[in-house]
Amino acid sequence: MRDYKILLNEVLERIKPSESERRILSNIIRKVMGRAERYLVKHNLDVDVKVEGSVAKDTWLSGDRDLDIFLRFPKSIGKNGLIKFGLEMAKFIAGENYVECYAEHPYIEAEIEGFKVDLVPCFKVNFPSEIASSVDRTPFHTEYVNLRLNGHLKNEVRLLKKFMKGIGVYGAEIKIRGFSGYLCELLTIFYKSFIDVLKGSLKWHPFSTIIDIEGYYAGFEDEALKMFNSPLIVVDPVDRKRNVAAALSLNNMCKFMSAAHIFLKNPSLEFFFPKPVQPLSRSEILEQIHERGSEFMFILTGCPKIHPDILWGQLYKSLEGIENLLRSFDFNIINSTVWSNEKDLVIFILELERLNLPTVKRHIGPPVYNLDDSERFLRKYLHSSKVLSGPSVKNDRWVVYVKRKHTSAIKLIRDDIFRARLGELVKSAFQERFEILVNEEIIDIYVKNPFFASFFTSHLHGRPGWLKL
Amino acid sequence: MRDYKILLNEVLERIKPSESERRILSNIIRKVMGRAERYLVKHNLDVDVKVEGSVAKDTWLSGDRDLDIFLRFPKSIGKNGLIKFGLEMAKFIAGENYVECYAEHPYIEAEIEGFKVDLVPCFKVNFPSEIASSVDRTPFHTEYVNLRLNGHLKNEVRLLKKFMKGIGVYGAEIKIRGFSGYLCELLTIFYKSFIDVLKGSLKWHPFSTIIDIEGYYAGFEDEALKMFNSPLIVVDPVDRKRNVAAALSLNNMCKFMSAAHIFLKNPSLEFFFPKPVQPLSRSEILEQIHERGSEFMFILTGCPKIHPDILWGQLYKSLEGIENLLRSFDFNIINSTVWSNEKDLVIFILELERLNLPTVKRHIGPPVYNLDDSERFLRKYLHSSKVLSGPSVKNDRWVVYVKRKHTSAIKLIRDDIFRARLGELVKSAFQERFEILVNEEIIDIYVKNPFFASFFTSHLHGRPGWLKL
Numbered sequence: 001m002r003d004y005k006i007l008l009n010e011v012l013e014r015i016k017p018s019e020s021e022r023r024i025l026s027n028i029i030r031k032v033m034g035r036a037e038r039y040l041v042k043h044n045l046d047v048d049v050k051v052e053g054s055v056a057k058d059t060w061l062s063g064d065r066d067l068d069i070f071l072r073f074p075k076s077i078g079k080n081g082l083i084k085f086g087l088e089m090a091k092f093i094a095g096e097n098y099v100e101c102y103a104e105h106p107y108i109e110a111e112i113e114g115f116k117v118d119l120v121p122c123f124k125v126n127f128p129s130e131i132a133s134s135v136d137r138t139p140f141h142t143e144y145v146n147l148r149l150n151g152h153l154k155n156e157v158r159l160l161k162k163f164m165k166g167i168g169v170y171g172a173e174i175k176i177r178g179f180s181g182y183l184c185e186l187l188t189i190f191y192k193s194f195i196d197v198l199k200g201s202l203k204w205h206p207f208s209t210i211i212d213i214e215g216y217y218a219g220f221e222d223e224a225l226k227m228f229n230s231p232l233i234v235v236d237p238v239d240r241k242r243n244v245a246a247a248l249s250l251n252n253m254c255k256f257m258s259a260a261h262i263f264l265k266n267p268s269l270e271f272f273f274p275k276p277v278q279p280l281s282r283s284e285i286l287e288q289i290h291e292r293g294s295e296f297m298f299i300l301t302g303c304p305k306i307h308p309d310i311l312w313g314q315l316y317k318s319l320e321g322i323e324n325l326l327r328s329f330d331f332n333i334i335n336s337t338v339w340s341n342e343k344d345l346v347i348f349i350l351e352l353e354r355l356n357l358p359t360v361k362r363h364i365g366p367p368v369y370n371l372d373d374s375e376r377f378l379r380k381y382l383h384s385s386k387v388l389s390g391p392s393v394k395n396d397r398w399v400v401y402v403k404r405k406h407t408s409a410i411k412l413i414r415d416d417i418f419r420a421r422l423g424e425l426v427k428s429a430f431q432e433r434f435e436i437l438v439n440e441e442i443i444d445i446y447v448k449n450p451f452f453a454s455f456f457t458s459h460l461h462g463r464p465g466w467l468k469l
Numbered sequence: 470m471r472d473y474k475i476l477l478n479e480v481l482e483r484i485k486p487s488e489s490e491r492r493i494l495s496n497i498i499r500k501v502m503g504r505a506e507r508y509l510v511k512h513n514l515d516v517d518v519k520v521e522g523s524v525a526k527d528t529w530l531s532g533d534r535d536l537d538i539f540l541r542f543p544k545s546i547g548k549n550g551l552i553k554f555g556l557e558m559a560k561f562i563a564g565e566n567y568v569e570c571y572a573e574h575p576y577i578e579a580e581i582e583g584f585k586v587d588l589v590p591c592f593k594v595n596f597p598s599e600i601a602s603s604v605d606r607t608p609f610h611t612e613y614v615n616l617r618l619n620g621h622l623k624n625e626v627r628l629l630k631k632f633m634k635g636i637g638v639y640g641a642e643i644k645i646r647g648f649s650g651y652l653c654e655l656l657t658i659f660y661k662s663f664i665d666v667l668k669g670s671l672k673w674h675p676f677s678t679i680i681d682i683e684g685y686y687a688g689f690e691d692e693a694l695k696m697f698n699s700p701l702i703v704v705d706p707v708d709r710k711r712n713v714a715a716a717l718s719l720n721n722m723c724k725f726m727s728a729a730h731i732f733l734k735n736p737s738l739e740f741f742f743p744k745p746v747q748p749l750s751r752s753e754i755l756e757q758i759h760e761r762g763s764e765f766m767f768i769l770t771g772c773p774k775i776h777p778d779i780l781w782g783q784l785y786k787s788l789e790g791i792e793n794l795l796r797s798f799d800f801n802i803i804n805s806t807v808w809s810n811e812k813d814l815v816i817f818i819l820e821l822e823r824l825n826l827p828t829v830k831r832h833i834g835p836p837v838y839n840l841d842d843s844e845r846f847l848r849k850y851l852h853s854s855k856v857l858s859g860p861s862v863k864n865d866r867w868v869v870y871v872k873r874k875h876t877s878a879i880k881l882i883r884d885d886i887f888r889a890r891l892g893e894l895v896k897s898a899f900q901e902r903f904e905i906l907v908n909e910e911i912i913d914i915y916v917k918n919p920f921f922a923s924f925f926t927s928h929l930h931g932r933p934g935w936l937k938l
Binding site: 202204205206250251253254255257258261262265291292293294295334335351353354357358359360362367368369371374375378379382388389390391392393394395396397398400401407460461462463464467468469 | 671673674675719720722723724726727730731734760761762763764803804820822823826827828829831836837838840843844847848851857858859860861862863864865866867869870876929930931932933936937938
């Protein structure tokens with residue numbers, strides 16, 4: 001067996017929070033708690049103010065600047081009371097710089113001394129079964145993890161999180177659809193070390209792996225598989241009906257498995273600290289586009305101003321809709337993705353085998369021995385101006401050669417994009433304006449926008465830096 | 470129910486042999502028999518000379534100029550004796566104009582007063598079970614048909630044969646792979662009239678229909694289906710192990726079914742007397758090629774000098790081989806066929822979606838959880854100069870974007886045609902010379918060769934003249 005110790009120690013040296021970092025964080029927490037205390041005294045309220053998230057579990061990484069503070073109100077205050085007093089208290093704590101955000105419930109995202117501090121009002125309940133929304137559940141997660149994650153294991157969680165960040169599968173937000181921090185913690189509790197999580201993942205199989213620490217479904221695995229129906233199922237120890245990995249995509253589950261496989265064969269720092277992508281130069285990118293011989297269609301539009309989770313949900317849905325529209329007219333898509341700066345620009349990228357198809361298209365009809373179907377088919381095509389050849393019989397079926405409705409992918413998108421299944425807000429953006437660029441026509445955008453350039457370069461390159469054998 | 474009588478009577482008027490035709494044929498038969506008699510007397514041989522084929526069964530069509538004469542030798546003469554004396558006698562009868570042909574056994578094809586007279590030496594056996602080759606069986610077919618086909622039914626056979634000729638499915642030879650004369654006779658015996666054959670065929674289903682006049686497989690239909698495994702099974706009344714429809718292709722079986730279906734809906738003379746194809750003019754054909762927007766590849770080569778059955782067997786096999794080669798490199802074939810004048814020219818016609826493909830090609834690898842396969846895949850592609858992007862993970866699989874080996878169908882055929890599965894003689898023809906023409910480059914050949922022009926016109930047109938609803 002390989003000894004990864006030296007390498008992992010080197011990683012830990014770089015990702016464990018330093019004493020000075022911890023001190024800075026403690027100061028901020030003290031400040032926030034002080035402000036909370038003052039609010040509570042002033043309003044004579046009984047609210048439990050708690051640090052949550054990776055800070056509460058001591059699984060945060062050096063350099064992280066996130067802090068989650070939960071304001072746990074008694075259930076008796078009611079939903080409206082929670083929103084009113086919760087937000088008021090959160091704003092009081094936040095100070096000057098904050099935005100109001102909406103997940104299941106509203107919360108405040110404040111900026112305090114360089115830290116992003118989420119101030120989340122919720123109900124204080126005694127048992128997970130009494131929760132009213134998912135934020136009420138979070139303190140139980142923290143409690144569970146702190147009970148099971150002793151000193152040494154916290155660093156194993158740090159390694160796992162950093163590994164996942166490095167290979168791009170960390171984060172349960174819609175844009176990523178990866179592994180949440182809590183999921184990393186549970187995996188570490190289950191497998192008992194970072195390396196054993198990697199080794200364990202090599203035995204995973206999409207849609208048939210259940211990790212059930214508390215054994216809620218022991219002997220009923222098949223029922224659990226059917227009930228959750230997810231690529232990976234990790235039963236929540238504090239809520240047996242919940243799959244902690246529900247947000248994880250098949251793609252990211254498998255990306256993690258593949259990276260684990262390669263790391264165990266050929267460990268390197270690159271998994272944890274990937275080199276930033278160097279965008280190809282203007283001439284290099286033009287040469288690559290040319291060399292592939294395929295055709296790129298870039299659809300540019302404005303960016304809806306909404307929470308990133310909603311934005312990316314709509315962008316992915318719309319990308320799928322556009323792909324399906326193109327495929328339904330026989331355009332062969334080699335690869336596709338979508339990029340946005342989350343401000344004012346969205347670019348759908350579609351690499352097609354070709355932008356233009358021949359006019360003629362073979363259409364296979366019913367078997368000749370299905371008499372009713374055959375007559376319907378013949379009545380449709382015998383007098384149709386769309387027909388170029390036939391109908392005739394090929395093997396046991398009718399076949400006819402018709403004119404394609406769309407021979408140009410560009411014209412299809414230009415004329416019929418609203419026939420694609422689009423997210424509502426993306427639809428509105430398209431209605432306002434959209435632009436189609438082809439192949440090297442993207443070059444001005446590429447040169448002007450280094451973030452897009454990095455994204456497109458790594459999309460074209462495809463291979464992750466750590467992929468070495 | 471529709472009354473087809475007037476129409477069918479009109480057809481019969483035109484296809485029943487006239488008295489003068491019958492007289493001419495009788496004279497020829499008398500002459501042939503006389504020559505045979507002289508030979509037998511001279512050589513003191515005991516040979517049974519019999520008229521066979523459609524003339525013997527009185528199912529021939531007006532205008533036919535074919536006559537089959539069987540020379541039935543005693544089995545005691547042996548195989549070598551049959552070939553020696555059989556051919557000698559046949560040549561004596563043939564006179565000046567004849568060619569020696571080889572099917573299972575050699576025979577003589579003579580030209581006598583405008584008639585093609587096949588003189589076929591065979592053994593005279595008492596029971597079908599004693600036959601040495603298929604020609605020995607023929608007299609039993611004739612006997613069976615003459616026993617079951619009374620006067621009125623002969624004309625029904627004539628209608629069926631003419632119908633099949635008209636729609637292009639008559640003849641068991643390899644070029645056609647259609648219905649033999651004997652098959653038409655058996656169908657008529659079974660269904661009892663031309664119209665009832667058509668109606669009956671609407672209930673046929675490929676690979677699951679058995680017509681078993683003598684009921685040899687009654688109660689054992691499943692075994693018969695498995696044993697014969699043909700689109701249509703018609704058990705030979707004189708040899709239960711033989712499928713009379715063995716040579717019939719699925720395509721022609723279904724062509725017949727479709728024509729039957731349409732005829733019963735909308736009967737017309739055109740089924741029996743199709744209008745000859747008028748080749749499109751030079752400018753029309755160029756316009757059609759252009760309008761389709763697809764790309765035609767014509768592969769021209771010389772024609773092996775062999776019996777048409779062997780030639781067409783090899784041409785069809787080679788066409789399939791060329792198609793498979795093109796498909797294996799992702800070229801999408803819209804339609805294909807092969808033409809030959811059976812003398813000095815063969816033209817393979819392949820209509821492709823496109824002659825050129827983009828350089829980049831997506832290659833899907835193994836699932837990431839198949840560790841050994843994944844390593845093999847990665848070792849193959851991580852250091853390959855063929856790779857343009859990746860490897861990366863897409864859903865649960867590795868994927869890599871590689872350079873295609875062949876982006877040009879023309880270059881593929883030019884460089885690698887001998888990697889296709891070709892008939893041996895076609896391979897030799899290609900080795901001597903072949904030429905690739907693309908799209909309008911065929912026009913000189915088209916203009917010079919009216920037979921090819923008709924063929925290509927009807928190939929492009931596709932729709933049979935009788936197809937009206």
